[in-house]
Amino acid sequence: MKTFEEKFTAWVDGRLTGSELAAFERELEEHPEALAEKEAALELGGLLRAHLAAPPLRNADFFNQQILQQIESSVRPAAPAPAPRRSFWTLPRMAFSGAFLLLLASLLYFAAVPNTRREVRRDQQYVTNVLNAQSDDPNITATSFHSDQDNVNVVWLDGLSYMPPDHKLK
């Protein structure tokens, strides 16, 4: 059985019908202000609808991108569990072999790679560089270059449309 509050709400929203409506209207004869309350409730609804407009979702496609990125990063194929097997290569043997090979590689590197190349690599250690630049838009070309004088790397985009001053950047 509905409580008074449930029936009142349904009455305000026009959801009471038939005998239930008739019975409730008889009950409301003891509450002469009920009609005014109903009008006030409907007016409240109008007020909320008129003034509770939420701001639009900005950067909507960015919103989608973030969601998809999180979905993709959470769906990583699980690596199959390696089958246990007995092997010649125990841990000490592997560690010893790895250390020996690293020592050998280091010796070969210092012996075979000329000094100048190593010096250049040290100079380049703190230099930004661009490995490749491209654009899928046929109107845009993307190239890159490094300025030694300024120690700057530049991605140069051609074919972008001019933006007038009334175009908002933020």
Place this chain on the structure above:
Amino acid sequence: MPLKGEPLTAPNAAPSVPDDGDLVSRCQRGDTAAFNELVTRYRGKVFAMIYNMVHNEQDAWDLAQDGFLKAWKSIGRFRGQSSFYTWLYRIVMNLTIDFLRRKQVGGETEFDDSIGLRNIDPGSVTTPRTGILPHEKVTGDEIRARIDAAVSRLSPEHRAVILMREIEGMDYREIADALECSMGTVMSRLFYARKKMQSMLRDVYENL
């Protein structure tokens, strides 16, 4: 001009738009493009609803994203007993209400659920006037501010029912499904939420 490999269609043929059921089936098979389409369809409404609950764009953004992610993770459990939107709404509302409850526990907000059954006289129209004097006209910004303040004084559950009813236009059954409660509870909460809002805003709409 169709791209290479695309089938040719008649010039005036309306493009077929997959319905939510088709998209959900594809999502259940792991099709993220289908889910992207669902996100595009409902992101605006979801964001708007959450924003009206939390009144903060960044929080609304984060909660909307959390809602969609949770929907993706549990899409396999969707059985079509309600519409996808109602199911999504349920997820989003639960997240939002939990968020608001946590804020309350943290002391960041103040809900006032003090109105109880015995305090309500359905026929009462006498309320203390506060704020705007009868001769003053109310501006749109002031109304918005007053409404926001009044909504923020409602508990998350009362806030949810009044926004879903008055702004989203959902019926009692849809609201009950979304909030996982009975229709009677929805109607009861709506009753109290309206009474409380009216008492806080009566001077506003009497001075429009």
Place this chain on the structure above:
Amino acid sequence: MARLSLLAFCLLWLAGACPALAGEPPTAIWSGLVLATNNAHPAEAPPKLRKFAGKLRNIFGYNQFELVGENSQRWEDPYERWLIPSKEFYMSVKPRAERGEHGGRHRMKIVLFQNRRQLAEFETHLNGAESPLFIRGPLYDRGQLVIVLHVVDPAENPPHAILTPFLPRASNGD
């Protein structure tokens, strides 16, 4: 005993070399959207652009630089992040682990967007402010938009976005 000592030595050596071998993701990146213009009486560049003003002048030929917006992001994991110096221009940045690199270089893939449209993508080794990356954007009003990127110390630049209430200054003749 000898074998255990050798094993311990190898493990310690590998532990020391791991950061160089693994290629840690970058710690923080700063991006700024700059409007470069020519002005008969150029104003001084804002503090965050002063170290780049000379470089920008040499490369693009303008003499006044204004910071329209900036954003910095910190990475604690190798996942993609968005850098949004402005809602018109923003980038997806995905760090790439790289072997054999010394500290100070960070490889990443960057995709540049303008208002949802993908403009370009590129891979780059990004470094500190002494070696920034400039991306030449479109012409805007009477100037040129340029995006500046470099790695920063997260302690000096906590992740944030600042979109200045940008009002282009009136030019006194170009």
